[in-house]
Amino acid sequence: xxxxxxxLFLGDAPDQLAAKVAQGIKDWRPENxxxxxxxxxxxADVGLTDxxxxxxxxxxxxxxxxxxxxxxxxxxxxxxxxxxxALEMGFDLASGLHNLLRDEDDLVxxxxxxxxxxxxxRVPSVNYPIANGVKRSGKRVLAVGTDCSVGxxxxxxxxxxxxxxxxMKSTFRATGxxxxxxxxxxxxxxxxxxxxxxxxxxxxxxxxxDDHWDIIEGQxxxxxxxxxxxxxxxxxxxxxxxxxxxxxxSRAHMRGLPxxxxxxxxxxxxxxxxxxxxxxxxxxxxxxxxxxQHMSEDEALTYLAAVEKRMGLPAVDPFRQGAERxxxxxxxx
Amino acid sequence: xxxxxxxLFLGDAPDQLAAKVAQGIKDWRPENxxxxxxxxxxxADVGLTDxxxxxxxxxxxxxxxxxxxxxxxxxxxxxxxxxxxALEMGFDLASGLHNLLRDEDDLVxxxxxxxxxxxxxRVPSVNYPIANGVKRSGKRVLAVGTDCSVGxxxxxxxxxxxxxxxxMKSTFRATGxxxxxxxxxxxxxxxxxxxxxxxxxxxxxxxxxDDHWDIIEGQxxxxxxxxxxxxxxxxxxxxxxxxxxxxxxSRAHMRGLPxxxxxxxxxxxxxxxxxxxxxxxxxxxxxxxxxxQHMSEDEALTYLAAVEKRMGLPAVDPFRQGAERxxxxxxxx
Numbered sequence: 313x314x315x316x317x318x319x320l321f322l323g324d325a326p327d328q329l330a331a332k333v334a335q336g337i338k339d340w341r342p343e344n345x346x347x348x349x350x351x352x353x354x355x356a357d358v359g360l361t362d363x364x365x366x367x368x369x370x371x372x373x374x375x376x377x378x379x380x381x382x383x384x385x386x387x388x389x390x391x392x393x394x395x396x397x398a399l400e401m402g403f404d405l406a407s408g409l410h411n412l413l414r415d416e417d418d419l420v421x422x423x424x425x426x427x428x429x430x431x432x433x434r435v436p437s438v439n440y441p442i443a444n445g446v447k448r449s450g451k452r453v454l455a456v457g458t459d460c461s462v463g464x465x466x467x468x469x470x471x472x473x474x475x476x477x478x479x480m481k482s483t484f485r486a487t488g489x490x491x492x493x494x495x496x497x498x499x500x501x502x503x504x505x506x507x508x509x510x511x512x513x514x515x516x517x518x519x520x521x522d523d524h525w526d527i528i529e530g531q532x533x534x535x536x537x538x539x540x541x542x543x544x545x546x547x548x549x550x551x552x553x554x555x556x557x558x559x560x561x562s563r564a565h566m567r568g569l570p571x572x573x574x575x576x577x578x579x580x581x582x583x584x585x586x587x588x589x590x591x592x593x594x595x596x597x598x599x600x601x602x603x604x605q606h607m608s609e610d611e612a613l614t615y616l617a618a619v620e621k622r623m624g625l626p627a628v629d630p631f632r633q634g635a636e637r638x639x640x641x642x643x644x645x
Numbered sequence: 646x647x648x649x650x651x652x653l654f655l656g657d658a659p660d661q662l663a664a665k666v667a668q669g670i671k672d673w674r675p676e677n678x679x680x681x682x683x684x685x686x687x688x689a690d691v692g693l694t695d696x697x698x699x700x701x702x703x704x705x706x707x708x709x710x711x712x713x714x715x716x717x718x719x720x721x722x723x724x725x726x727x728x729x730x731a732l733e734m735g736f737d738l739a740s741g742l743h744n745l746l747r748d749e750d751d752l753v754x755x756x757x758x759x760x761x762x763x764x765x766x767r768v769p770s771v772n773y774p775i776a777n778g779v780k781r782s783g784k785r786v787l788a789v790g791t792d793c794s795v796g797x798x799x800x801x802x803x804x805x806x807x808x809x810x811x812x813m814k815s816t817f818r819a820t821g822x823x824x825x826x827x828x829x830x831x832x833x834x835x836x837x838x839x840x841x842x843x844x845x846x847x848x849x850x851x852x853x854x855d856d857h858w859d860i861i862e863g864q865x866x867x868x869x870x871x872x873x874x875x876x877x878x879x880x881x882x883x884x885x886x887x888x889x890x891x892x893x894x895s896r897a898h899m900r901g902l903p904x905x906x907x908x909x910x911x912x913x914x915x916x917x918x919x920x921x922x923x924x925x926x927x928x929x930x931x932x933x934x935x936x937x938q939h940m941s942e943d944e945a946l947t948y949l950a951a952v953e954k955r956m957g958l959p960a961v962d963p964f965r966q967g968a969e970r971x972x973x974x975x976x977x978x
Contacts, residue, residue, distance in 0.1 A: 443870055443871040502838075502839050505835075506875050506878070507872065507875070510871055534920070537778040537882070537923060538777070538778065540923075541876075541878030544867075545839070548874070549870070569777070571779070587916070590868055590905070591870045
């Protein structure tokens with residue numbers, strides 16, 4: 313568990329896209345961030361107040377979160393100067409970088425001498441159990457995709473926001489490093505050892521109130537041969553009551569796999585639902601989220617209407633339209 | 646890669662079952678073992694010549710393989726006396742125990758001072774790649790089960806033996822610690838990090854001759870919620886040309902999951918085959934292996950005949966009958 317609120321470190325980001333982790337925190341958990349820290353030459357701005365370390369500390373920030381990708385596979389000396397100052401001033405550090413903070417001797421030494429914590433959210437910090445499959449109380453929803461990176465995290469966060477807004481009990485359960493940094497907690501599923509994958513998801517979304525929804529962040533795709541095992545573990549460890557089908561219509565092939573075509577939404581439904589019913593016989597497919605970023609507004613609305621008619625399920629782009637209709641579908645279950 | 650031949654360490658095994666790893670090596674790769682080493686009080690005997698360390702060394706043994714389960718989660722001092730003597734005499738050590746050899750300071754010190762290797766086959770020793778899904782040459786067969794521990798490894802080893810006997814090119818590809826110790830090589834799939842599971846299987850069974858069969862050891866079950874992700878990664882990483890359905894008819898419920906029923910062979914077929922065709926559109930289900938150990942001979946033959954008729958596929962118990970008819974089915978593909 314990462315202590316909040318955060319100061320978001322944007323470093324010397326070369327462009328806005330490099331700061332997408334910080335942007336995600338700002339968009340989805342603005343209450344978790346008191347401000348942003350930008351170095352000379354930083355080309356990103358997530359729209360928070362620029363602060364020095366001292367100003368952020370005075371504003372109550374507990375953790376400096378690295379909200380930006382690094383370059384060249386190294387943590388530069390100019391970054392380290394800031395990070396070490398932050399540790400000296402009493403901040404913890406949190407990072408989802410491939411380069412681990414714990415592998416940097418100077419950061420480790422500074423953290424130890426100031427009694428601070430280094431959070432590397434790419435690496436599990438828990439010894440997860442083997443899944444036991446026992447039925448849990450509370451409700452769970454999982455987005456499954458025709459491919460990787462089709463908007464499953466965005467769908468889950470938008471759904472969580474829509475459900476909270478109408479007073480439903482919901483919790484976004486992060487399974488990847490960006491989601492973990494946004495919420496301060498979660499399971500870095502892609503780094504979990506095979507035998508414990510499903511168990512880590514049982515650990516992530518335990519028994520809860522009967523009217524509480526865990527919104528589990530999806531990963532991979534049953535149809536993506538590199539990562540389908542991770543998706544399978546999410547489906548069985550998650551015991552979802554509801555599935556949402558996620559799709560990005562402009563893909564020419566599966567992400568990173570030029571010889572593999574995307575399945576249809578029907579094939580995804582007919583594959584995922586029987587597998588989900590192994591762990592939860594009551595599971596239903598309740599809706600469809602489509603990432604229409606490469607379509608005009610008219611094209612998107614036409615496409616969504618056609619999918620909705622064809623599949624007999626609410627079909628929305630949560631980015632364009634919000635996820636209210638998906639929340640409706642869950643409320644009606 | 647573990648150096649062969651082996652001396653099989655049976656220790657102070659309390660019964661024959663405790664030595665099942667050694668028995669597997671003796672049954673399936675007798676050419677890999679020059680003899681067995683038994684301590685005072687050993688109640689197991691795999692039928693090899695009893696040898697001292699010196700006799701085994703003179704007979705050419707390179708590695709002392711721990712072919713017995715340990716008790717109480719520790720490697721006892723009486724075992725260690727033998728293991729350290731073996732290292733001093735020039736043997737490598739190989740073990741599939743949960744307690745790692747590398748975590749024992751005295752074994753590590755002895756191995757270092759004598760230039761020997763400690764093989765802990767439960768732990769990956771390779772940085773596996775992420776799967777790329779590229780079509781590989783050669784042919785592959787995988788057994789998938791209605792449950793865990795229904796005889797998939799036995800089926801694969803029996804099939805490999807039958808294929809070799811008739812001069813077909815085949816290689817058993819181990820994915821668990823027993824299989825790795827039997828053959829000296831393989832991938833300990835349950836200990837691989839999630840993102841690299843399918844990649845580890847691509848690594849395990851690379852391009853090969855067009856008429857060569859890799860017989861991939863199955864793990865878990867698509868219907869076992871604790872381990873289904875591992876099975877999924879095997880199916881997609883393996884790119885199987887052929888599936889064999891494996892079943893144990895006497896199970897009252899899924900192994901370790903009292904609330905979960907086994908699927909029918911039809912459900913297994915209809916679930917596994919479409920998933921396998923994602924990575925290999927030509928994949929076929931070619932036969933069925935049934936573990937009939939809890940049936941009389943008559944019951945078993947009646948059961949197998951009924952399954953064969955119902956499913957329209959050869960159905961055999963490889964332990965009772967050998968795997969020749971499964972080899973026939975592969976040869977006919």
